[in-house]
Amino acid sequence: MANYFKDNDDLNFYVNHWIDWAPLVQLTERDFRAKDSHASVDEAVTFYRESLEMMGEFVAAEVAPIAAKVDRVGLHLEKGEVISPPELDALFAKIKELGLHGLAVPREFGGMNAPLINYFLSAEMFARADASIMTHFSFHCGIAMAMLVYSLREGTSKIDPKTGEIVETRFADAIREITAGDAWGCMDITEANAGSDMAALRTKGEQDENGNWFVTGEKIFISSGHGKYHLVIARTEEAKPGEDSFAGLKGLSMFVVPAYEDTPNGRVRYVFVDRLEEKLGHHASATCALRFERAPAHLIGNRGEGFNYMLLLMNNARIGVGFESLGGCEAAYRLAVDYAAQRRSMGKTIDRHEMIADYLDEMRTDIQGIRALAVQGAYHEEMSQKLQIAVEHGELGELEKKRLERDLRRHRRLSRRVTPLLKYLAGEKVVELSKRSIQIHGGVGYTAEYGAEKLLRDGMVMPIYEGTSQIQSLMAMKDSLSGILKDPQGFVRRIAQARWKSVSARDTLERRVAKIQALSLAAQQHLVSRTATDKLKGLREKPLGEWSSSLRKDWDPKHDFAFAMLHAERLTKILCDEVIAELLLEQAQKFPERREILERHLERAELRVKFLHEEITTTGERLLAKLASMSSDEGRNAAQ
Ligand SMILES: Cc1cc2nc3c(=O)[nH]c(=O)nc-3n(C[C@H](O)[C@H](O)[C@H](O)COP(=O)(O)OP(=O)(O)OC[C@H]3O[C@@H](n4cnc5c(N)ncnc54)[C@H](O)[C@@H]3O)c2cc1C
Numbered sequence: 001m002a003n004y005f006k007d008n009d010d011l012n013f014y015v016n017h018w019i020d021w022a023p024l025v026q027l028t029e030r031d032f033r034a035k036d037s038h039a040s041v042d043e044a045v046t047f048y049r050e051s052l053e054m055m056g057e058f059v060a061a062e063v064a065p066i067a068a069k070v071d072r073v074g075l076h077l078e079k080g081e082v083i084s085p086p087e088l089d090a091l092f093a094k095i096k097e098l099g100l101h102g103l104a105v106p107r108e109f110g111g112m113n114a115p116l117i118n119y120f121l122s123a124e125m126f127a128r129a130d131a132s133i134m135t136h137f138s139f140h141c142g143i144a145m146a147m148l149v150y151s152l153r154e155g156t157s158k159i160d161p162k163t164g165e166i167v168e169t170r171f172a173d174a175i176r177e178i179t180a181g182d183a184w185g186c187m188d189i190t191e192a193n194a195g196s197d198m199a200a201l202r203t204k205g206e207q208d209e210n211g212n213w214f215v216t217g218e219k220i221f222i223s224s225g226h227g228k229y230h231l232v233i234a235r236t237e238e239a240k241p242g243e244d245s246f247a248g249l250k251g252l253s254m255f256v257v258p259a260y261e262d263t264p265n266g267r268v269r270y271v272f273v274d275r276l277e278e279k280l281g282h283h284a285s286a287t288c289a290l291r292f293e294r295a296p297a298h299l300i301g302n303r304g305e306g307f308n309y310m311l312l313l314m315n316n317a318r319i320g321v322g323f324e325s326l327g328g329c330e331a332a333y334r335l336a337v338d339y340a341a342q343r344r345s346m347g348k349t350i351d352r353h354e355m356i357a358d359y360l361d362e363m364r365t366d367i368q369g370i371r372a373l374a375v376q377g378a379y380h381e382e383m384s385q386k387l388q389i390a391v392e393h394g395e396l397g398e399l400e401k402k403r404l405e406r407d408l409r410r411h412r413r414l415s416r417r418v419t420p421l422l423k424y425l426a427g428e429k430v431v432e433l434s435k436r437s438i439q440i441h442g443g444v445g446y447t448a449e450y451g452a453e454k455l456l457r458d459g460m461v462m463p464i465y466e467g468t469s470q471i472q473s474l475m476a477m478k479d480s481l482s483g484i485l486k487d488p489q490g491f492v493r494r495i496a497q498a499r500w501k502s503v504s505a506r507d508t509l510e511r512r513v514a515k516i517q518a519l520s521l522a523a524q525q526h527l528v529s530r531t532a533t534d535k536l537k538g539l540r541e542k543p544l545g546e547w548s549s550s551l552r553k554d555w556d557p558k559h560d561f562a563f564a565m566l567h568a569e570r571l572t573k574i575l576c577d578e579v580i581a582e583l584l585l586e587q588a589q590k591f592p593e594r595r596e597i598l599e600r601h602l603e604r605a606e607l608r609v610k611f612l613h614e615e616i617t618t619t620g621e622r623l624l625a626k627l628a629s630m631s632s633d634e635g636r637n638a639a640q
Helices: 009-018 021-028 041-073 086-098 116-129 131-154 172-179 245-251 306-342 354-393 398-441 452-459 469-486 488-504 508-535 537-541 549-554 562-566 568-590 592-618 621-639
Strands: 076-078 081-083 166-168 185-188 204-207 213-223 229-235 252-258 260-263 266-269 271-276 287-300
Touching: 009 041, 009 116, 009 354, 021 041, 021 354, 041 086, 041 116, 041 131, 041 452, 076 271, 081 271, 086 131, 116 131, 116 306, 116 354, 131 172, 131 185, 131 213, 131 229, 131 252, 131 306, 131 354, 131 452, 185 213, 204 229, 213 229, 213 252, 229 287, 229 306, 245 252, 252 306, 306 354, 306 398, 306 452, 354 398, 354 568, 354 592, 398 452, 398 469, 398 568, 469 488, 469 508, 469 562, 469 568, 488 508, 508 562, 508 568, 508 592, 562 568, 562 621, 568 592
Parallel strands: 185 229
Antiparallel strands: 076 081, 204 213, 213 287, 229 252, 252 287, 260 266, 271 287
16 A cells, blocks of 8 residues: 555655654653653654654545546635535545644644644645645644644743643634634735735734724735634734835734634624635645635734744744645656656666656755755754743743753754755755656656646745745845854854865765855855945955954844845855755764765755856846946936
8 A cells, every 4th residue: 555654765764763853752742741641752753653654644545546636626616615626525524533633733632742843744745645735734733833832922821830731722722623623724914915025014903992903904815715713914003104114014913813703693704705816736725815804803912023923933834835845846756757667768768868867866866855954944943942832831940941042042043044945945846846757757747647747736836935935045145144244253264164174074975065065155255245345345355254343233134135135046055055965964974874865965066056156256247237227217217
């Protein structure tokens, strides 16, 4: 029987050998003090592995076979309600019966209490079977967990310090309802004139004289928007005249908005589904245009904190899209491998033709690199979220608290570094690999017969939603350059270390990884020097390590990176290759059988990084000059 977990050696490596389960189990099981806890780390990990095996079998047996039909039939709107094909309804009835919506939800709410990373690994397998069905699945557990995290963060949950159990939570009923499979939710951010530019959001949150909140406005492109619990970002404060466009973010607040109430007289709606988008793919996922008519709403935290609450949710959502894209990549690769092994051309199967063999080798290497990033991001994000809860709610001695806070900072730094890279790379690669898969299939790849074209249609949304590839690139670039400005001496030290290692490390693979690091740092140095000297001409002559603290203090990352913005995507590609090389090196040093994967990655990454470094250091001036002249023309026209 097909099993998407058992047939995947790379995925098994992480579960069986790589993930550092002990600290994660300790936090997830709350030091084994809670009722019904697993008795030990081993027992917990055995359960996690079994749940992955069960999921691997379930998605292969129940999801993959209905994917093509559901894609063809799709969803439609009837009298304001979304109607799905019977196969999809039957699938979700089975998911409900098996309790899979509660995979990562704490036991207190009827869940299985597995770590979120288990949920993400399941999401990869689910998306390998069908990305859009997985998307709808994710708006169950994902929203329940977001509501729980929001309540913990705003201080409306109580944790028993003796057992670590959650004894009170603001949204307990909704979390239980979702866990039981009786409801789901969605994340409502985008509006017609505000996608990447969230400062332009216009949906309003207003309070009446009794302090009750109401949301009014329109949102578009909301996945699973026919759900009951909407996490809505809305404007509660208007920007003051003269404030810059970024000030708009400070006026946003986060709300939980129940879309409807079921009464004895029928369903009363406050949020209306006006339209289902017709899309290229992703046909099992409802993409809704919504209208909020003074919908009763619950404010999360304080007014004006909406953007921060959204970021909290976004991190997990971006990691989720990383795993979803990885599932798509895996499906595209496996389809291509199987087809190339049986299709003959010019006397041999096409996988023996050099060019096709090269494509397949590159696809496999890309997937293994993305999985290294994905596991790293998911692990450190979950550790930092759980440590934050332990620090805020645990009964800790002074020393223990300090130790946990140190750990928390480390995990947060590691997760922050990887998350935009994962979202960027996985989203771009699922499109590239699906296209390759179609090409490897030749003519039948362009037909619906083998399913390769569906993977491309489904994959095309992944570089777009949860923050486009361009937005991820800007985040990755700003993070790395801001880091340099905070600690220029540290940066100079890192350059020296990388250069030294690139010639002196004993292991050739370590030397090669250090060369990539040195090139990456050189590219960052070029970007930061060029950008800074644009701002302060006097800096040109000074070495980076001697830049004054006043420059660093006055630096505004929102405005002062114009030159670097031009090259942000190139830098992001370098950072992806660099971080993957570092992660695979760490694995190779502990597990010699992983050296071969690192060698394959380096063989391609070294040339890519050299080329990208060259592009960053030698191009861009012509285009920047053109943009500058366009801006000054616009300024002159506006003045006339
Ligand atoms: C199938 C689907 C499902 C979705 N699900 C949801 C959902 O559940 N909830 C939700 O809130 N939204 C959802 N979205 C919306 C999605 O998140 C947005 O479409 C996305 O954020 C991009 O916004 P936009 O469409 O307004 O594009 P724009 O923001 O107009 O961007 C257009 C192009 O310009 C680029 N661009 C914009 N600003 C910059 C910049 N400063 N520098 C460089 N390039 C820039 C973008 O990267 C993009 O290439 C969904 C979209 C789709 C297609």
